[in-house]
Amino acid sequence: MIWNRTYNKYPGGTKVKAMIFDIDGTLLQSDVNDDAPVLGISSLRYLAMSACVRPGGCIHNSLFSGILAEILNDNAIETTSERVGAVRDHFVESVRRHLSEQGPFVEMPGARTFVQNLHNSTMYRIAYATGGWRGSALLKLSLSGFPITG
Numbered sequence: 001m002i003w004n005r006t007y008n009k010y011p012g013g014t015k016v017k018a019m020i021f022d023i024d025g026t027l028l029q030s031d032v033n034d035d036a037p038v039l040g041i042s043s044l045r046y047l048a049m050s051a052c053v054r055p056g057g058c059i060h061n062s063l064f065s066g067i068l069a070e071i072l073n074d075n076a077i078e079t080t081s082e083r084v085g086a087v088r089d090h091f092v093e094s095v096r097r098h099l100s101e102q103g104p105f106v107e108m109p110g111a112r113t114f115v116q117n118l119h120n121s122t123m124y125r126i127a128y129a130t131g132g133w134r135g136s137a138l139l140k141l142s143l144s145g146f147p148i149t150g
Helices: 032-046 064-072 081-102 111-121 134-143
Strands: 002-008 015-022 124-129
Touching: 064 081, 081 134, 111 124
Parallel strands: 015 124
Antiparallel strands: 002 015
């Protein structure tokens, strides 16, 4: 999904268009919803927590934090900021390891060039949207050659 909004760069100044891109399935040939439960459970097990996903893998949330909360709740495991942080950190490290072993995700045809052209323009500002965690999103984008600064 792509969002397009216009806003004033400076009060009374030049208008700039903001282009906001979803990452998984829009810019990259990846699916955040396929990875989240598997890597989330892997991260929980790594942290010595016994957890399983509902039969059939029916998860109602689409954001990683919501998926994690569902899994923890279903398994009567207390949701604490420390636990969530530890799972997030292990998850991001799992993504890093996957990318180092398998290489970057394949871009959707023409996506990188299109985003790079907008990034280089003075008329546009780009931003990314994700249901995942910032660290894994930045890894996916940077290793696939998308601009992540500026």
